[in-house]
Amino acid sequence: MDIRYLSNFLRVVAAGSMSEAARQLDLSPAAIAQQMRALERELGTALLLRQGRSVRPTAAGERLFERGRALVQDAEALRDWTITEENEGELRLGTVNTALHGFLPDILQAFTLRHPSVKIALRIGITPDLYTALVQSELDAALCLKLSFDLPKTVSWTPLHQEPLVVLTHKRDARRDPLELLRNGPLVRYDRELAGGKLADRYLQAHGIQPNERFELNSVMAIALLVERGLGVALVPDIGQGLASGDLCKLPVPPVPRQSESLAPPPRELGILWRNRSPRVRWVRTLMQCAQDVLAAP
Known part of the structure; x- marks a missing residue:
């Protein structure tokens, strides 16, 4: 069995599509389809069910997927130990x-x-x-x-x-209450599709804060740049020295109220x-x- 074909089979199953697997592997869809047919011929059984542009494994394909990952890892380890x-x-x-x-x-x-x-x-x-x-x-x-x-x-x-979550603000507001800043200042929000953004959103909900949103970004460093320019405040995970800046200030956040502890976000x-x-x-x-x-x- 060609270990490359097996590895590509794993990619097809994970992607749910031969064309997507081909894109990820920088191969043509026709080449991937040919490899899958060769693998099926060698094993003497169907491995994939075609459903329009998507595919899913047969029962035999599921068994191969389960054991195949370990085989590919072992083959890779053997090669690397050798060279x-x-x-x-x-x-x-x-x-x-x-x-x-x-x-x-x-x-x-x-x-x-x-x-x-x-x-x-x-x-x-x-x-x-x-x-x-x-x-x-x-x-x-x-x-x-x-x-x-x-x-x-x-x-x-x-x-x-x-x-931990921290409030980012311009240094001119370093002595202000962080909850007041979140309630009243324009918020540069951390993307709620990301884990850190979800934690920040839960914290705001626990305090009953409905912020005045100005931006929503998926980069803490980009958020820090906007806050440093005085474009708002932010509630983000403290990533450490990456948030160090002359005009940027980090304020620790107060704990959530006791009655809202069920909404308290776990530490990141x-x-x-x-x-x-x-x-x-x-x-x-x-x-x-x-x-x-x-x-x-x-």
Whole structure:
């Protein structure tokens, strides 16, 4: 069995479409379809049911999908153990934007001092996409938010730190009540489709605040720039030094009222997801140690 065909089959099932899988793999839909037919001929059974432009696995396809992920990971690990030198190679790391704009540069600096010959390939994305890439063996580790479901045995989670909500405002308002600022000032809102934006929205609801919205953005750093220009206030996760600025001020938020504790958002937790079977696990452990050292520094 051609392991590439099996890997592409996993991508087709995950995407639910041959054309989408082909786009992700930079192949033609015809090439993907040919590979799927070859795989079905070799196994002597249908693996996919075509439904217009979408596909779904047959019962046999579901069994292959379940076992195939481990086979692809094992094949990749065997290849990498064969060709990768002890202190040379590439670590494929995913990261959320807030970490990239916060403490990740310090972590990468510490890591490269220990492994100067290891190349790091960074992929930026949201946590669900990074998790999917990880389980499909496209990443070795991901610096992301804690997931709300149980992880498979092949994936581990190491928590690093929590990011409390803070009010961002211009330094001229540094002595004002943060709740007053959120009630009365124009709000530069963090995108409610993102985890941090959802937490901020729940906090506002718990305090009964209906803000005067001016902007809604999906980047904490872009929000910080607008607030620094005096265009409003913001309620965002504290990503650390990335929010340090001469005209920008961070104010801690008061706890939610007791009668609204059921609406209180849980703290946002960041950590590292990593594949147990990755041949680069020794580098992932070094990365985790560097992260813990950086975050523990005063």
